[in-house]
Amino acid sequence: MSASPAPSALSVAGLRAALEPAASVLVPDDDGYETARAVEPGGIDHRPAAIVRPADTAGVARAVRFAHDAGAEVSVRAGGHSVFGLGRSTGALTIDLRGLDALDLDVATRTAWAGGGMTAGAYSTAAGTRGLATPFGDTGGVGIGGITLGGGVGLLARSRGMTIDSLLGAEVVTADGDVLQVDAEQHPDLFWALRGGGGNFGVVTRFRYALGEVSDVVGGVLLLPATPASVAGLVAAAESAPRELTVILMVMTAPPMPMIPAEWHGRLVVMANLCWSGSPAAADAALAPVRDVAAEAGGAIFDGVHAGPYAGLLEGGPQGGSVVATGRTFFTDGVDEAAAAHLLAELEATDAMMRAVQLRVLGGAVADVPRDETAYAHREAAVLGNVAALAPTAEAAAGYTPWVSALAERLRGGHDGLYANFALDGGPDTARAAYPGATWDRLAAVKRTYDPDNVFRGNVNVLPA
Structure with missing residues (x-):
């Protein structure tokens, strides 16, 4: 297995000769390097030895071949964000795919x-x-x-x-x-x-x-007070809803946004992101149990649910800046009032500048697929969760990691697995939890065939068998 090279291990002159003009090359002394290496939402300080921006697949292949021959790690930057910076690695050759967007x-x-x-x-x-x-x-x-x-x-x-x-x-x-x-x-x-x-x-x-x-959907944000009954009630309503309704809950301190009344800023709320993709005529009936939970909690603080295009429900994503996240993902069979009460107490107890528990209710079409049909092996899980805390620096964020881990451990119940896309790191314990048992063995065999030297390891890493 190749070791990660020092930044000087890659020949810049050789890289440029091999790739330009099919791909642009940026190294630490170049204008534009600092902007190119930045990862949203910020706070990640990985410094690739070089950042390559290919114009096409042939350019990607040339860059990979060069890195492989040099014994260098390859990291890949796709089109979006990476909260924990796995799309970058210090000393690696980073391939930035953002130009391949046809x-x-x-x-x-x-x-x-x-x-x-x-x-x-x-x-x-x-x-x-x-x-x-x-x-x-x-x-x-x-x-x-x-x-x-x-x-x-x-x-x-x-x-x-x-x-x-x-x-x-x-x-x-x-x-x-x-x-x-x-x-x-x-x-x-x-x-x-x-x-x-x-x-x-x-x-x-x-x-x-x-x-x-998918024509127009009915969806948007429904904001309501966070209580043990409202958190557990929303999860239960989402689990029993027709499969055309997906609900993603964010239990958090209300940010100072214009849509939220000032008296709620800083208080615990549930932000329910809803999407009904069935018949518009059936939307009211499908959403009624969710609205009943809001009514029992004292009424919605904000109701942004409306009919419109599916693409309009997709938020923009993390903003740039120096905020750093720490988090832990988990699966659970559900969230009852006792678990919800513990969740709320923990959110009140920490002094993190921003803290949240996200709950994505699964089932429906997710569970229709046999667990061995894909490398994602958690089809039976009812709820995907994520506990997160934000801080102004990486050091401060690390201080909240024990709190994040303890709360996730309490909420996960009997499930040991985790979702790779929400992973805090790419280490062996994380990888084994994301890819348990036979899934790991099968992935390791595929890795041995297509990447025996583990060139691609800036991820939740599977080692070659």
Whole structure:
């Protein structure tokens, strides 16, 4: 297995000679390097030895081949953010895919080829003009590459499944620089691994997705007071709802936003992000149990639920700046009032500048897929959770990690697994929890075939068997 090189291990002159003009090259002394290495939402201080911006797949292949021959690690920056900075690595050659953002929609076959540097928002907006959609997350600024390779749990999850459930194929540059066309018939082992196994197996330069009919949805934010009854009640209402309703809850201190009355700023609230993708005529009945919970809590503080395009529900994503996050993801069978009371007490007790527990209610189409059909192996989980705290510096954020871990441990119940896309790091314990048992063994075998030297390790890393 190759070790991470020092920044000087890569020959800048050799890199430029090999890649330019097919790809631009930035090194630490170049203008634009600091901007290019920044990762939203900020606070991540990784310093790649070089950042390569290819113009096409051939440029990606040349960059990977150069790094492989030099014994250098390759890290990949796709189209969006990385809260924990896994798209960067100090001393690595970083391939920035943001220039590969072309989209080819085929309305007749309801399929699309999308460049690996595209964002979910751009894709969803373009597809939405044709009344079509592929399920991504809840954030427009996320890159389709990262969310797809990790699984993809968002506002259409219960009705349309995870992002990987709509993945039909991919164009992949492997560790030796080969370009493979991958699908259920060509390299099926690699196709299985790409659906949840992260960026362990190559650079995906294009994704082929299925598109489903999604006209206007009914959704948006419903904000209500946070009590044990309201938190547990919303989770229960979302679990028992028709699969056309997906609910993502954020239990948090209310930020000073114009839509929130001043008397609620800094107080604990539940921000429920709703998406009803069934018949508009049935929306009121489907949302009634959720609104009943709000009424029992004293009424909605803010009601932004409305009919509109699916793409309009996707938020912009993390903002730049110096705020640093620490967090821990978990799965659980549910959240009862006792767990909700503990959750609220812990959120009150910490002095983090921003703290939150997110709960994504699963089931529906997510659970329809057998757990061994994809590398995402947690199909039976009822709720995906994430505990997070934000601080002004990395050192301050690290101080909240024990609190984050303890609360996640209390909430997870009997589930040991975690969701790779919300992972705090890419270490061995994290990887084993994300990819348990037979999933790990199968991924390790695929890794041995396509990346035996572990060139791609800036991720939730699977070691070659």
